[in-house]
Amino acid sequence: MRAEAKLGLILLLTPLLLWLSLLILIPHVDMFLVSLRERIGVGEYRISFANYLTFINEPLYLRTFIRTAVMSTLATMITLLIAFPVSYYIAKIARGRVQSALFLLCLVPFWVSELVRTFGWMILLRETGLISNLLQWAGLVDGPVEMLYNDAAIMVGLVYTSMLFMVVPLVTTLESLPDEVIEAGYDLGGGGGAVMREIVIPHAAPGIVSGCIVVFMLSLGNYLTPIMLGGKDSLWFTELIYSQFIVRFNWELGAAFGFLLLGLSSAIVWGMLKLTGQSLEKTMG
Amino acid sequence: MTPSIPQPRIVTLAYTGYVIAFFVFLALPLVVVAVFAFNDSQFPSLPWEGFTWNWFFGSERPMIGVFHERSILRAIGTSAFVAVLVSILSVAVGLSNAFLFNRYRFRGQEILYIFMLLPLVIPGIVLGISILVFSSRIANGMWDLAQWDIEALRPGLTLVVLGQFSFIATISTLVIAARLQKFDRTLEEAAMNLGANRITAVRTITLPYLGPAMIGAFVVAFLMSFENFNTTLMLVGSDAPLTIAMFDRLKEGSTPLLNAVSLLLMLGSSCLALVMIAFQRKG
Structure with missing residues (x-):
């Protein structure tokens, strides 16, 4: 390599390496090391798995962890089920200006802060809220109904917040499927269901995978939606991390929780990529 | 199903109905937030007490509007300051990275590329705490070694900028x-x-x-930084950016003031998005 090119390479590598090592790699290694510390006295620590044992032995922590994972999976599936027909409509049924207008409309909520979106759902769902009033006006219920502060409200918030991240990859992959291929499926005698199962869904698989990965990750790591829309009993794992770090100042346990959350999300992302034979570069890049 | 394949009328109607219902679902929370910004009441909920501009321009208690509420204005300023810094950093590093991966071939490049994508699949709150842990360790180490107190490594705006930059890049x-x-x-x-x-x-x-792409990246970075909540929450010090300030107020109970701020945010980000689309068309 010529000297000039080598210099260029080093100059361009420096910011990348600084960024990835100082802000991503070393902090995560450090967080892992902190999670292995056990406080045995003032300023005295030893290496042990005590924090992880605490996690396993305390039913509240373990239950919250599993609950967060299960509800995030559920939110991902609901988002996929709701988004797929809409994406298909945008990609294959709508044409021209309507198509681009509908696609842009899907993006709008994303440009608004998550806080505003959650706030909107609070106004809609609370006891004095719009839906409660609507139901009373229609005579369906006698008194005000509280629809906030439960798991269903969390689910609505999660699905709403992540919708965009499902619709965009789905529309992109579905658009690349030529209409003729679908028509050929019908010409060869396939019904609507068979065409969907044999042609459309396999073609959309990369989009489905990348949408599901992002939605799952965002739900798992969400803090705002569960805390604003959920009730006293609907704890989310991120709330535990926050309270260990900021409220209780127990960084060792908090770091262990953070590492568990990271481990869970990486395991699911990796598992989904392996299961479907996709790679991270293709689904994210 | 494509337009060229005839379907029973009822199926087409039901499908269209579903898509319309979906867009109503998307719009509903935002419309509600916007409408109640004009409610002449202390609460952003029914009953409707009449139309008012007071939550924007009001200057007397109990209806102090956005433009007279110091703490909110300061938070908007803080957010904008952070967002500009994050965007400049992200675009600069992004440009350098783009040239690196496009123009050079070197050993370990593929692994480095995958590594570069990882911040997208790390939960924001974990990014926040890992940076918090690491920076505190350095700060404590410096204090023990040389009695230096490096303010920038304690929770505050520097860490917020670095934390947001770590994935927006x-x-x-x-x-x-x-x-x-x-x-x-x-x-x-x-x-x-x-x-x-x-x-x-x-x-x-x-x-x-590359101009249009750089402007596009700048706008996206700006909006993502402005709206970021999870990473910021873990790294924030005494100067709260807007999302954190609004969150603190929301926890105490809300007035239509928050609706007014939200409406302004929506208008602001729509304008930015339109600017970006216009540039992309030209490019």
């Missing part, structure tokens, strides 16, 4: 790299045949070509 890299991929390199060679050296060729040919 990936997004700006992808945006800029996508456009560089489409660039026709013979244009650069032509410039060099005409006597330009490599730096001049890149500066006068390639960088202008």
